[in-house]
Amino acid sequence: MIIPAGTPRTSLLRVLFLGLSTLVSFSLAQLKLHVPTGLTKLEAVEGAEVVLPVWYTMTPEDSSSHSEELPTLIWFLEQEGKEVNQVLSCFNGHVSSKPRVSLVHSISTRNVSLKLEALQEEDSGTYLCSINVHDSKNTNLGHSSKSIELNVLVPPAPPSCSFQGVPYVGTNVTLNCKSPRSKPSAQYQWEKLAPSPQVFFGPALDAVRGSLKLTNLSTSMSGVYVCRAQNRVGFAQCNVTLEVMTGSKAAVVAGAVVGTVVGLVLLAGLILLYQRRNKTMEELANDIKEDAIAPRTLPWTKGSDTISKNGTLSSVTSARALRPPKTVSSRPGTFTPTPSISSQALSSPRLPRTDGPPPRAVSLSPGCASRRLYNHRNYWLIVLESVEEPFTVI
Numbered sequence: 001m002i003i004p005a006g007t008p009r010t011s012l013l014r015v016l017f018l019g020l021s022t023l024v025s026f027s028l029a030q031l032k033l034h035v036p037t038g039l040t041k042l043e044a045v046e047g048a049e050v051v052l053p054v055w056y057t058m059t060p061e062d063s064s065s066h067s068e069e070l071p072t073l074i075w076f077l078e079q080e081g082k083e084v085n086q087v088l089s090c091f092n093g094h095v096s097s098k099p100r101v102s103l104v105h106s107i108s109t110r111n112v113s114l115k116l117e118a119l120q121e122e123d124s125g126t127y128l129c130s131i132n133v134h135d136s137k138n139t140n141l142g143h144s145s146k147s148i149e150l151n152v153l154v155p156p157a158p159p160s161c162s163f164q165g166v167p168y169v170g171t172n173v174t175l176n177c178k179s180p181r182s183k184p185s186a187q188y189q190w191e192k193l194a195p196s197p198q199v200f201f202g203p204a205l206d207a208v209r210g211s212l213k214l215t216n217l218s219t220s221m222s223g224v225y226v227c228r229a230q231n232r233v234g235f236a237q238c239n240v241t242l243e244v245m246t247g248s249k250a251a252v253v254a255g256a257v258v259g260t261v262v263g264l265v266l267l268a269g270l271i272l273l274y275q276r277r278n279k280t281m282e283e284l285a286n287d288i289k290e291d292a293i294a295p296r297t298l299p300w301t302k303g304s305d306t307i308s309k310n311g312t313l314s315s316v317t318s319a320r321a322l323r324p325p326k327t328v329s330s331r332p333g334t335f336t337p338t339p340s341i342s343s344q345a346l347s348s349p350r351l352p353r354t355d356g357p358p359p360r361a362v363s364l365s366p367g368c369a370s371r372r373l374y375n376h377r378n379y380w381l382i383v384l385e386s387v388e389e390p391f392t393v394i
Contacts, residue, residue, distance in 0.1 A: 030058055030059055030141050030142040031056055031057070031058055031059075031131070031132075031133050031141060031142025031143060031144050032056060032057050032058075032059065032142075032144055033054055033055070033056045033112075033129060033131060033144040033145065033146040034054065034055050034056065034057065034146075035053065035054055035146050035148060036053055039053060039148070040147070040148055040149065041148070041149045041151070042148060042149070042150050042151070043150075043151045043152075043153055044116075044119050044150065044151075044152055044153065045119070045152070045153050045154075045155065045233045045234075046119050046120060046121055046152055046153065046154045046155070046183075047118060047119060048119055049115065049116060049117040049118070049119065050115075050116050050119060050150065051104055051113055051114070051115050051116075052113060052114040052115075052116070052127055052129075052148045052150065053113045054111075054112050054113055054114070054129045054146055054148070055110050055111045055112060055113070056071075056110050056112065056131055056133075056144060057110070058133070058141065058142065068135040068136045068137075069133050069135065069141065070092065070093075070133065070134050070135065070136065071090070071107055071110075071112075071131055071132070071133045072090065072091055072092075072131065072132045072133070072134070073088075073089065073090040073107060073112055073129070073130070073131045074086060074088070074089045074090075074129075074130050074131075075087050075088040075089075075101075075114050075127060075128070075129055075130075076127070076128040076130070077123075077125050077126070077127055077128075078125055078126045078127075078128060078147075079124070079125040079126075080125075087101050087114075087127075088101050088102075088103070088114060090103070090107050093107070095107070100116060100117045100118050101114065101115070101116055101117075102114075102115050102117075103115065112129060112131060114127065114129070116150075119152050120152065121152050121154050121183060122152075123150065123152050124150060124151050124152045125149075125150060126147050126148070126149050126150075127147065127148050127149075127150060128145060128146075128147045129145060129146050129147070129148075130143070130144075130145040131143065131144060131145070152183075153183055153184070153231070153232065153233045154181060154182060154183035154233070155182070155231065155233045155234025155235070155236070156179040156181070156182040156186040156229040156230065156231055156234060156235060156236045157179050157180050157181040157182065157236060158179070158236045158237075158238065159177050159178055159179040159180075159186075159188075159210070159227060159229045159236060159237070159238045160177070160178060160180075160238060161175070161176070161177050161225075161227050161238040161239060161240040162175075162176050162240065163175045163176065163240055163242065164176065167217060167242055167243060167244050167245060168217065168244060168245040168246065169217055169218060169219065169244060169245070169246050170216060170217065171217055172213065172214065172215045172216070172217070173213075173214050173217065173242070174211055174212070174213050174214070175190060175211065175212040175213075175214065175225055175227070175240060175242075176210060176211050177190070177210035177211070177212075177227030177229065177238065178209075178210050179210075179229040179236060182229065182231055183231070184231050184232065185208075185231065186210075186229040186230060186231050186235075187207050187208070187229070187230055187231065188205075188206075188207050188208070188209070188210035188227060188228070188229055188230075189205075189207065189227070189228045189230070190205055190212040190225060190226070190227050190228075191225070191226055191228070192223050192224070192225050192226075193223060193224045193225075193226060193239075195223075196220065196223065200212055210227060210229070212225070212227075214242075217244045218244060219244050219246065221242065221244050222242055222243050222244045223241070223242060224239055224240075224241050224242075225239060225240050225241075225242055226238075226239045227239070227240075
């Protein structure tokens, strides 16, 4: 059966190829595949390369027909839970393959061994070699298939070491060791290095989980502990330093830790308080700027009193004194005098400046006129005001 190059590789095509070739092999039985004894199951390490050894023979041998052999070869990979995957094919002398997959020899040598390079864990599975040979006249000379199981092993990845508990005298701690990747699963071994070396076994050691339990600690148990993760193809290790503390030292360490935490909390509180205070001051300043009113100036009307810069009262003019006196209608038998008080300029000596509260206005002359004494911006001012009250003499 001949399958032209470039034909799509489908599950139906593979089934037809294997089924028809099997029927032909029963009728002819001239081709036979060979796998070395004991190599039907292989193991290889991840990252390395492996050869799956397979070759075929023709019976009976015919040198004339050997030159006319046109083999058709397919290598498949079968994995549990996945579809069958074709990794290499050879039709009419043309070879196509997946990355990292190739033939070791030319197919004309009847050696169809498969070579896998840079192995990965997902390369594990059952590899099926199926070959069908025909001659130049398109006569099928036979078909055969063989399978080889490949298991790719993974050495342990570097593990991580840690311990649980507080290592001070009289307490218990547990050392832990775990490798994130290993095939097959790693086994773990703990040991203590010099100056007092020691190898640990069960029941303190759990070789499967990688834990080591140390009880009733003493200062002599301080040191470097090494964990070794190992399987059939490799190992990796890590270490942890254990320092067993006495009660006083443990208290000092605990106090230091607590003090550090408290200090950080107080520092954070002070920072928050400082920020809040600055924010409050800014808000208060903004409120003052918005609500402030310009200071009022003392109004001085036209004709008001004038004070000289040297602090003396140069002239005081009463606005009321400039008014004409009111006249009272005369009635028989009454006499109404018309008092007239004129404002006058008084010269007063410079009064001493005082920082105390300004005195109240004082009436200097009761009756007809009043004089009032004011202190304005540390200048003393005397104002005479006329009193106009009519009176009647009977």
